[in-house]
Amino acid sequence: MIRSVLASDLAWRLSRSPGAMLALAVLVTLLILSLFAPVFAPQNPFDLATLDLFSGLTPPVWREGGRAEYFLGTDEQGRDLWSAILYGMRISLAVGLVSVVLSMVVGVAIGLIAGTSGGWVDTVLMRVADAQLALPAILVALLIDGAARAVVDVAAQQSLAIPVLIFSIALSGWVQYARAVRAAAMVEMRRDYVSAARLLGLGRARLLIRHVMPNSIGAVFVLATVHVAAAVVTEATLSFLGVGMPPTVPSLGTLIRNGYDFLFSGEWWVSIFPGCALVLLVFAVNVLGDWLRDTLNPRLQ
Amino acid sequence: MYLNTIISRLLQAAWVIVAVSAIAFALFQYVGDPVSQMLGQDASAADRDALRRDLGLDRPVALQFLQFLGNAARGDFGLSLQQGRPVMDLILERLPATLELTVFSTAIAVLLGVPMGMVAALRPRALVSRAIMLVSLIGVSLPTFFIGILLILAFSVILGWLPSFGRGPVADIGVWRTNFASWDAFRYMLMPAFTLALFQLTLIVRLVRGEMMEVMGQDFIRFARARGLPARSILVRHALKNALMPVVTIIGLQLGTIIAFALITETVFQWPGMGLLFAEAVAFADIPVMAAYLCLIAVIFVTINLAVDFLYILIDPRLRRGHGASR
Numbered sequence: 042m043i044r045s046v047l048a049s050d051l052a053w054r055l056s057r058s059p060g061a062m063l064a065l066a067v068l069v070t071l072l073i074l075s076l077f078a079p080v081f082a083p084q085n086p087f088d089l090a091t092l093d094l095f096s097g098l099t100p101p102v103w104r105e106g107g108r109a110e111y112f113l114g115t116d117e118q119g120r121d122l123w124s125a126i127l128y129g130m131r132i133s134l135a136v137g138l139v140s141v142v143l144s145m146v147v148g149v150a151i152g153l154i155a156g157t158s159g160g161w162v163d164t165v166l167m168r169v170a171d172a173q174l175a176l177p178a179i180l181v182a183l184l185i186d187g188a189a190r191a192v193v194d195v196a197a198q199q200s201l202a203i204p205v206l207i208f209s210i211a212l213s214g215w216v217q218y219a220r221a222v223r224a225a226a227m228v229e230m231r232r233d234y235v236s237a238a239r240l241l242g243l244g245r246a247r248l249l250i251r252h253v254m255p256n257s258i259g260a261v262f263v264l265a266t267v268h269v270a271a272a273v274v275t276e277a278t279l280s281f282l283g284v285g286m287p288p289t290v291p292s293l294g295t296l297i298r299n300g301y302d303f304l305f306s307g308e309w310w311v312s313i314f315p316g317c318a319l320v321l322l323v324f325a326v327n328v329l330g331d332w333l334r335d336t337l338n339p340r341l342q
Numbered sequence: 343m344y345l346n347t348i349i350s351r352l353l354q355a356a357w358v359i360v361a362v363s364a365i366a367f368a369l370f371q372y373v374g375d376p377v378s379q380m381l382g383q384d385a386s387a388a389d390r391d392a393l394r395r396d397l398g399l400d401r402p403v404a405l406q407f408l409q410f411l412g413n414a415a416r417g418d419f420g421l422s423l424q425q426g427r428p429v430m431d432l433i434l435e436r437l438p439a440t441l442e443l444t445v446f447s448t449a450i451a452v453l454l455g456v457p458m459g460m461v462a463a464l465r466p467r468a469l470v471s472r473a474i475m476l477v478s479l480i481g482v483s484l485p486t487f488f489i490g491i492l493l494i495l496a497f498s499v500i501l502g503w504l505p506s507f508g509r510g511p512v513a514d515i516g517v518w519r520t521n522f523a524s525w526d527a528f529r530y531m532l533m534p535a536f537t538l539a540l541f542q543l544t545l546i547v548r549l550v551r552g553e554m555m556e557v558m559g560q561d562f563i564r565f566a567r568a569r570g571l572p573a574r575s576i577l578v579r580h581a582l583k584n585a586l587m588p589v590v591t592i593i594g595l596q597l598g599t600i601i602a603f604a605l606i607t608e609t610v611f612q613w614p615g616m617g618l619l620f621a622e623a624v625a626f627a628d629i630p631v632m633a634a635y636l637c638l639i640a641v642i643f644v645t646i647n648l649a650v651d652f653l654y655i656l657i658d659p660r661l662r663r664g665h666g667a668s669r
Binding site for chain 1: 365487495610625629632
């Protein structure tokens with residue numbers, strides 16, 4: 042019941058904010074388009090049989106030489122860009138969401154342990170967090186990716202590329218969650234219900250997961266919304282740098298990187314359109330995330 | 343007590359450096375497996391053991407770590423796996439390119455950002471201010487590499503005004519290779535520098551705007567006005583001076599981000615700096631280069647942070663006087 046009241050309150054506030062409404066509309070459109078990419082895309086961009094090399098580098102439809110079946114033009118392999126963008130956005134979103142969830146799980150676990158243990162465990166965990174904060178996410182992700190490349194042998198690299206990528210983005214983003222949960226958990230531990238649960242003889246794991254965690258986790262979901270945009274950008278950047286999604290499973294970043302080679306010969310659409318899709322996605326998530334943060338938890342920055 | 347502050351800052355700095363070099367050491371010693379890299383797959387077990395002894399890999403880990411630190415302090419990070427040359431030579435070769443790019447872009451960001459932030463704070467409703475805030479919103483939302491691509495499209499491909507990659511005809515001044523000696527070389531730096539500057543500019547505009555708005559509402563500004571001081575003097579000597587203090591700190595703290603963004607910018611424009619070196623090292627799993635870059639970044643980062651902290655103590659008399667100082 043509380044949930045539905047909160048939802049209606051949130052919906053009411055949303056209806057009062059045109060910027061957030063617009064962002065939500067854009068985001069929902071993009072989500073539907075990419076989730077049902079096979080429905081909306083005229084071509085399966087990964088099915089080599091449907092590609093036609095002779096229509097490679099066709100310009101967008103409104104330019105001279107453009108063709109109606111390739112609305113945004115094609116890349117060098119004759120792949121329809123509109124289809125590639127829809128499929129690519131699906132991959133970008135999937136990688137972003139999975140790594141944010143992983144970040145959240147790791148961060149919440151570490152924050153709970155640090156906040157409820159105190160003592161040297163807390164000190165060590167938070168010092169590690171401090172040290173990692175000194176390095177920006179993209180550097181951490183690059184570093185983990187590079188180390189993983191050296192450990193994993195060449196044969197397995199192809200199949201492990203995606204898990205490694207998700208893992209590196211996830212590990213570069215846990216600190217914020219850990220800090221938020223730790224702070225909240227430290228407050229919760231002083232509450233009466235915790236003492237009561239302890240007196241009842243509840244195990245530590247059960248106390249943490251069933252009682253402390255639900256009360257300390259509020260800020261995490263707000264942080265996660267903004268983090269999705271950051272994770273999508275990190276993934277796109279890594280892919281652009283050539284260490285992200287492989288060309289066989291191209292995300293938006295991979296598409297931009299691929300199109301970058303054709304920028305100088307005048308085929309700008311191959312990289313600019315995927316780039317615009319990325320910007321639109323990130324912008325919508327950012328606006329919505331900022332709005333959510335301001336509305337739900339004004340204390341977070 | 344500012345002595346306490348200094349000591350705790352120094353300890354913090356030392357902790358960060360030790361932690362980062364431990365990671366670099368772990369990478370260097372265990373991930374890369376230097377023995378099979380140096381001998382190849384076909385070496386006999388006896389050869390491997392001999393080399394292991396020569397490299398000191400049979401010694402206790404703590405001792406190896408100390409040795410790694412000692413070597414690192416002397417600038418010895420071994421050979422690059424990709425290029426077969428000493429890592430330190432590679433880095434020193436690339437250092438001027440990165441330093442010139444970051445310093446120049448920061449200069450652009452400060453010189454443009456501070457006045458823009460002031461205008462946006464003093465006339466929040468003016469059209470100029472709205473335009474400035476819009477630009478800063480765009481700066482936040484566009485990924486760095488895409489800004490670079492858009493600039494290249496506009497100024498290299500369509501207009502043909504500016505070169506899009508490399509450093510161009512640089513001049514050697516002693517050991518330093520510079521882009522500032524001629525206009526021909528300077529042109530090569532314009533787009534990378536603006537790409538890197540845009541993100542910093544965004545940050546500075548927002549900070550200066552926020553701080554100025556707060557400072558202008560305070561009593562000492564009202565008093566200065568009441569004393570009949572000229573508006574320009576109030577703005578620059580009283581308001582701006584106070585507004586800039588947090589800005590200096592935040593820019594110092596943002597250094598890590600600037601380093602990361604420099605890496606991306608250098609890759610987009612194929613600017614031969616340290617960031618490009620690192621990005622290539624990651625793609626080739628060139629562990630010694632990665633380890634060295636990591637250590638160097640940690641040292642630079644910590645040094646600048648310390649410098650900012652001490653600068654802060656120098657600028658702000660309240661921190662210098664120690665206890666008893668009140669607002």
